[in-house]
Amino acid sequence: MTELDAEDDKLLILARGALGRTGGGAGAAIRDTDGRTYAAGEVGLASLKLTALQSAVAAAISSGAEGFEAAVVVAGRFSDPGVAAVREVSATARIVFTDAKGAVFEVVEGPIEGDPAQRPGFLHSTPPEGFDLETESEVFE
Template identity: 80%
Template sequence: MIELDAEDNKLLILARGAMGRTGGSGGAAVRDLDGRTYAAGEVGLAALRLTALQAAVAAAVSSGAEGFECAVVVAGKFSDPGVAAVREVSPSARIIFTDAKGAVFEMLEGPVEGDPATRPGIPEGFDLETESEVFE
């Protein structure tokens, strides 16, 4: 099991809180280069759809963030377009993926080549077709 340091664990708590507040299926939080944090849930309006990570990145960038140290994605997908947004702003930012309960199953450090779904450490019960944890 991967243990997070205190700062990354704070992002996890913020992301899970955003997920709970919005009632969505995922949450995300980012920390900018100045240590400021931004958390968001999914946006599912008819006129606007954003993943939680896209919403967190948008909040940070619109607040003047010039780069990211780290992002945490709770119950998200490797194919989340927010990953590309994080990489566009900060190619070396760490991106941590957790299940809905907060257990870390992947930590991406820097640009990723190839299909992340083929990387070791994918948790048991993780559905590679839908990229979500299967709960029984």
């Protein structure tokens, strides 16, 4: 398991909290270049659907964030469209993916060049070997 530094661990705690509060399928938190953090869950309205990462990016941008250092996605998917939103603002921001319990299974750093589907270790169509989606995607309580 990859260990997170103190700042990214804070994002993990915030993302798990958002997941627990909203009761959705995923939670996310993001840190801007000023050190401010934003956490969010999924939005599932009939008129608006956002992933947790998209929601966190929207909260940050609407609060005046101009860049991102890092994001943590709990119980999300590699194909989350929020990754593109993070990259649009900060091409080098680190994005950490964890299971619902907080175990890190992927850290994506640096810009995504070319076809992301061809990048090793990124945008998997299936979870990593040994990752039990049914068990690991339970809501944090």
